[in-house]
Amino acid sequence: MKKYFIFSLLLCSLVGLAQDKPKPPLTWKDVGSWKAIPAFGGTQLSPDGSWFAYVLNPNEGDAELVVRKTGDTTKIKYPLGAGTFFNMSFSDDSKWLAFKVYPKDKDKKAAAKAPAAKPLPDKVFLINLASKKKTEFDRVRSFDFNGEQSSVLALHLTPATPPGPPGADAAKGSDLLLYDLVSGKTQNIGNIADYAFNKKGDWLALTVDAAEKAGNGLWLRNMTSNVVMILDNDKASYKSLSWTEKGDGLALLKGIKDEKYKNDLYSVLGVKNFSGVPELVIYEPKKDTVAFPKGMTISGNRTPYWSEDLGRLYFGIAKTEPAKKETPKAENKKDTLKKESDAEKLAKIKADTSIKTIEDLAKAISKVKADTTRKVAAAPADANKEKPDMTIWHWQDKRLQSRQQVLENQDKNFNFIANYDIAAKKFLRLTDSSLKSLNVAPKQLYGIGSDITNYELDNNLDGQNYADIYVVDLSSGKRIKVIEKHYIPNFYASPIASPDGKKFLYWKDGSWMVYNMESQASLNISSKAGTSFVDVEDDHNVRKPPYDVFGWTNDSRFVLVGDGWDIWKLSVDGSATPQNLTKNGKAEQIRYQNRYVLDPEEKGIDLAKTQYIRTYGEWTKKSGFAALENGQLKTLLWEDTSLGSLTKAKKANAYVFTRQTFKASPEYYLSTSAGLENPQQVSQNTPLLNNYAWSPSVKLIDYKSDKGDKLQGALFLPAGYEAGKKYPTIIYYYEKLSQTLNSFANPSYPGGGWNPSVYTSNGYAVFIPDIVYKLNDPGMSAVWCVLPGVKAAIKTGIIDETKMGIHGHSWGGYQTSFLITQTNMFKAAAAGAPLTDMISMYNLIYKNSGSSNGAIFEASQGRLLPPWENWEAYNRNSPLYHVKKVNTPLLLLHNDADGAVDFTQGIEYYNALRRLKKPVVLIQYKGENHGLAKLPNRKDYAVRMMEFFDYHLKGKPAPDWLEKGIDRLRLDDHLEKRAMSEE
Incomplete structure (x- = not known):
């Protein structure tokens, strides 16, 4: 008995030890198998709210679909294969679910290694949700249920055999x-x-x-x-099917091949009267020799559509492009002459009666050769000789040549909008070279045009955007200029049409204005609000940018706009006093951020229905949902988490939203109450989360910048945190990021090597401070904001001030490169794709867009006036200018195909540091852009960056590549060894 008792005690002790065993850190090897719900397109709620489907997708490998019954614990899982975007759909009656199934990851990899392999087709699974019966369909390109009827599933198949070579009749x-x-x-x-x-x-x-x-x-x-x-x-091509929203009209294009033109010549087809015998309307430009412009055709690059009253068809028109005449392969004239002279030579030799001996024959051949040479020398120049490959850049070009190259296809596909009046049988062109851009307002009564012709050059030079605004009568084509040189400091300042199509909202010098397109009159509708709608927190070099617009009401009598805190209701005709709908935003420092559109078919905001708004505590970082109902505001949820993604089932009171924190991944919750009471969790995200050590919590750090700005930072504790112990810390930043306090960072292989969850799991603290900017001092602003934030975080006793590293990518890479020229606080720094010389960077090209960086500097992220007015500020804020002061070991990532920050920026900094014998390592991935896209490269750099910080901040041994570099001749061996070690 005593032995049994001792054995029991020993067993209990062993069980206790096993239970107390610490969880391992998440390594980069583990990240590949990490599964999570994708941020976009990974979930769907059935129309009746009774089913919720979500995808669990790994960073590497095959995904699975989880179908959950919301009323109980019923759950079914299906394999999805290796996909990127997941396609699934419930039938409108919620009885069926169809979804794409992709080839497995291993099969895709095997096919990629065999260039001659056939494409791997996708499948579709159809699930009867009542019986759980699964029906499979192979080689499916796309699928759809037949709308509200839910009686048929259409499946468009990929051909069983690959199509032959493309041709006119393919x-x-x-x-x-x-x-x-x-x-x-x-x-x-x-x-x-x-x-x-x-x-x-x-x-x-x-x-x-x-x-x-x-x-x-x-x-x-x-x-x-x-x-x-x-x-x-007809012997034609038909494309661009477009149903009206109600389903009572259909429009499409019909193209006929004409050998004289490069592209098909199109007609517009419209079908209506679906309640009886469908009626077909055809508009053929070739039959309209009076109104349709000569040398033009209907464009194949704009989808046609009906007006709401089915009275007019809208479509695009473009210039016809003559077919290039096939120039037969011109034989080289030298060759032609040579062939002719060979024939002549033979004839002459045969006809030459003086040839008696071999010596005579040799002389005759030499004479013929000499004649041929003279003929070749006298031959005319080759008409098909090579042309120079060049571009002319002119100072008056409205767009840089590089920008024109980027937009070449878009320019080729550009078309002008036109309409055809069915009853009047009248074609009407609505835009031309003097007014290219036109947005057709609802109800198709008017169009709002925007012309930048007079300002395009300046817009592209300094980034300050202007346009002339026109109103176009869509029945007559008559246009009038209603605003000259309209300033557009941000997206919300552009005209926004009302649901009735008769008015538009626009921004003018700090005020909200409404233009009535019928009476042709403007009215200031915000002057009596008693608050400012100017976004004073926007620190870019733009003048009086507005805060958000929430939208028009469905009766077109009011607009809802924000002042950064509250939502205001402004009367369009000025008859009602501006009303603060939310009231407590500014007073309690709560931001009413955005309205959830729960009905995708809504036409304006219906204030008779409950409106749901996301709320955010500026200094508490709390979030929640509030409801506006009958003019009254009610708080529904308000908590120390990040809430979002609110949606509603199409046919039921079933509401789904997400909840997350830094240590808890986003989970989906469903409530059957309009007040969101008693929400039930319907997802199980990140199934591997509990297998690894994780950050236990996060602290909010309040501090002031050196310029007196009130700021905050988020300090994430390392896994296994013990009070009183100090930890190596990575400081990461990119403008304002303290709002990520309650955001979960899914482990992944990022394009810049950084993932806070992996670092905290591996024993690092992570601090993310805010940065606000002062004009002409983007670099110094980082100094004024980051360093006080770090000092405030050190006071918590969590950060080991002798083991701090900093990291940022792109604009954050610039901040990193600059900070190490101003302080020796940090023991190591990693900068991804950094700007390093503000003067040379200003005059370089943003290759991804083809535009000049100058506009970005003057009106966007650069926050600097032009250099010739500001040389000292450019030098003051350039890392390169202060390079001699750098003492911090630096890891640089910069790729040779970077289309945002030119590769030369990284090279300039690297070469300067190298010349000064400063510790710097530059890693370059061939052919990669601003961030790493290829998975092997993302994995490789993530590991290297952590190795770099582990060496400097944790004292781990330096890997060979960091300690002494890798010779070019040994690089392949080095990469092969690393690949083997990862396996």
Whole structure:
């Protein structure tokens, strides 16, 4: 008995020891298998709210779909393969779920190694949610349920055999399966290029594209009677199917090949009267020799659509492009002459009677050769000789040549908008070279045009945006300029049309204005509000930018705008006093940030219905949801988490939202109450989270900048944190980021090597301070904000001030490169793609857009006036200018194909530091842009950056590449060894 007792005690002790065993840190090797719900497109709620589907996608490997019944614990899992964007859809009656299944990761990798391998097709699984029966369909390109009817699943297949070489008559169509959800029977319709159901799902539009265009046309299928009508049939191509929102009108393009032109010549087809016998309307430019502009055609690059009253068709027009005449391969004239002279030579030699001996024959051949040489020398210049490959950059170019190159395809595809009045049989061109941009307002009564012609050069030089604003009558084409040189400091300052299509809201010199397109009059609607709507927190070099616009009310009588804190209701005609709907925002420092659009078909804000708004505590970092109902505000949720992503089921009072903290991944919660009471968790995100050591909490650090600005920073504690113990710390920044206090950082292989969750799991503290900027001092602003923040965080006793590293990428990389010229506080620094010489950077090109960096410096992130007015400020804020003061070991990441911050910026800094014999290592990944895109490169740099910090901040041994570099001849061996060690 005594032995048994001792054995029991020993067993209990061993169990206790096993339970207390600390969890391992998350390594970069582990990150590959980490699964999480994608931030976009990874979830879906059924229309009746009874089912919730979500994807768990690993960083490497195969994803799975989890289908959860919201009323109980029923859960089904399905393999999805290796996808990037996941496509799933519930039927409108919530009885079925269809989703794409992609090839497995291992099969994709195997195919990638075999260039001749056939493309791996996708599948679709169809699930009967009541019986859980699964039906599989192979080679599916796309799929759709037939709208509100929910009786059929359409599946457009990828051809079983790859199509032949493209040509004028190459078929674009493939099989379309119509699977009857009730009977389980399938119908196959061949040669379908495109298909589209209307909203109700009682009509299916089909375009046929067969080999040699035999039988091509537009078909309509009545899904109730299954009768198919051929509305148009021609040796043509049909494309760009577009149903009206109500499903009572269909528009598309019909293209005919004409050998004289490079592209098809298009007509517009419109179909209406779906309650009776569908009526086809065709507008053919070639038959309209009076109104349609000569030398133009209907564009194939704009989808046509009906006006709301089905009275007009809208479409694009563009210049015709003559086909290039095929120049036969011109033979080299030297070759031609040579062939001719060979024939002549033979004839002459045969005809020469003086040839008696071998010596005579040799003389005759020499004479013929000499004649040929003289003929070649006298031959005319080759008409097909090589042309110079060059570009002319002119100081008056409105857009840089590099910008023109980036936009070349967009410019080629540009088209002007026009319409065709069905009853009047009248074509009307609405835009031309003097007014290219036009937004058609709701109800299609007016269009709001924007012309930057007079300002384009200056806009591109200094980044300050101006435009002339026009109103166009869409029935007559008459246009009037209503605002000259309209200043657009940000997105919200541009005209925003009302739901009735008769007015638009715009911003003018700190005030909200409404222009009435019928009366042609403007009115200041914000002057009596008693608050400012100017975004005073925007520290870019723009004048009086506005805060957010929440939208028009559905009756077009009011607009809702923000003052940075509260939401204001402004009367469009000035008849009502401006009203603060939320009241307590500014007083309690709560930001009413954004309104959730729960009905995707809404036409303006209906204040008779409950409006849901996200709230955020500026200094507490709390978040929540508030409801506006009958003019009254009610707080629904308010907590120390980050809440967001509120959606509603289409046909039920079922609301889903997310909740997360730094240590708890975003989970989805469902409430069947309009007040969001008693929410139930319906997801299980990041299933591996509990397997690893994790940050236990985060502290909010309050501090002031050296210029007196009130700021905050988020200090994330390391896994296994013990009070009183100091930890190595990474300081990371990018303008203002303290709002990430309650944001979960999913472990991944990032494009810049940084992931805070991996670092805290591995025993680092992470501090993220805010930066605000002063004009002409972007670098010094980092000094004035980051250093006081770090000093405030050190006072917590958590940070080991002798083991601090800093890191930032892009603009954050610039801050890093600059900070180490101003302080020796940090033991190590890693800078990704940094700006280092503000003068040379100003005059370089942002290659990704083709634009000059100057505009970014003057009106955007650079926050500097032009250098010739400001040389000292450019030098003062350039890391390169202060390079001699650098004593901090630096790891630089800069790629040779960086299209945002030119590679030369990294090289300049590296070479200067190297010349001064400062400790610097530059890592360059060939062909990569501003951030790393290729997975092997992302994995490699993430590991190297942590190795760099581990050596400097934790005292771990330095890897060879860091200690003594890797010779070019040994690089392949080095990379191979690392790859083997990762396996």
